[in-house]
Amino acid sequence: MTYHPQQIVARGPRAVAEAAASAIDDDAFLEGATYSILEEDEDKNIWRIDAFPTTEEESERLQEVLADYADLKLTTEQLADADWLAMALSGLPPVRAGRFFVYGAHDRGKRPLSAVNLRIEAGAAFGTGHHGTTVGCLMAYNDLLKKHRFERVLDVGAGTGVLAIAAAKTGTKFAVGTDIDPISVRISNENTKLNQAKARFVWANGLNHKDVRQDAPYDLVFANILARPLVGLSHSIRGALKPGGVVILSGLLRTQERFVKGAYLSHGFKVVRRIHRDAWCTLVMQKV
Missing domain, CATH: 3.30.70.600 (Ribosomal protein S10)
Incomplete structure (x- = not known):
């Protein structure tokens, strides 16, 4: 049927x-x-x-x-x-999050000269930049860049690859992303080419892939997934970060903030910042 x-x-x-x-x-x-x-x-x-x-x-x-x-x-x-997803995306306006400007092909003429422009074509992957979790991650990263540069960045659950690509476009030398969905990995790599960014994406469940291990330890990890996987990966993410490294966590509702935060506090992290956007929460935490 x-x-x-x-x-x-x-x-x-x-x-x-x-x-x-x-x-x-x-x-x-x-x-x-x-x-x-x-x-x-x-x-x-x-x-x-x-x-x-x-x-x-x-x-x-x-x-x-x-x-x-x-x-x-x-x-x-x-x-x-019809291709309702493509039709819906074509009507979405571009998104500005700090220095980052996220747009689709239909808005390429609106790119500001002063921004870090990220062309993201979603296809069947998550992460156009419009969702509160993605915007929260970009806002958190934008503020971190005011004081630091991150040489090695890992994006867990990369979706369209927007976060790893944002890192690669702002000075990161080694940006790698993972996703459990092979379609998302393909779309992420296509978006990397569109943005002429030095990032790569691999199909992986967790942080055990050889392409993830070879660049560890990381200065920064993005993990924009769901609350329970975030908790389940807390030990692995700590192991992937260098001392003083930062993790940006999102994909969790405000009602799940305490649950996720508690898991990372118990693994030796401290809270640096939290961002609330709509019903969603983004946590910035540092390994101590």
Whole structure:
């Protein structure tokens, strides 16, 4: 049976929407599900979850999880048989995060001369620069660059490669990214060529790949994934960093901040900064 793409939308109060998003993150069957959460109406305290299942089974499970939250209003909409992802991306405006300007091919004429311009074509990978987690990482990195340069950078869960490419465009000599999705690795390497950046991406689960080990220890690690994998990788990330090295953690909701922060504090990190954007949190922590 052919699956017809659909969009699932859930609207409700912030606390309920964040709890539902956490439930999606914690569901093993939905580990690879694509969704976003954002504030739709500040005055009315309405937050919105948009989910884009890729199979009938994933759609059913998403609706089951969201239906557990009575205060969420749930709707589904069939999407036309078209490249809806590309169509959606073509309507997204470019993003400015400090010195970084992230844009797609449709906005190449808007590139400011004063910015570090990053052309990112997403395809089926995560990380156009519009999501609160990606913007948070770029903002955190932009501020770190005011005082430091990072010779060796690792990007765990690279998606489109935007973070490792940003590092390579700002003086990093060795920038490597990993992803468990081979499509993301292909897209990241394509984006590297588009940006004429010296970064490379490998298909890997965790930090044990030889191309990751050979450049260790790192000055900086990006990890923009999900809360539970962030916690699970805390020991490996510490091992990959040099003393005094920095990790930028994101992909976690504000409600998950204490959970993730606690894992890294217990492994000998200290908090340098945190950034909240929409429902998302970005943590900057240093190995001590």
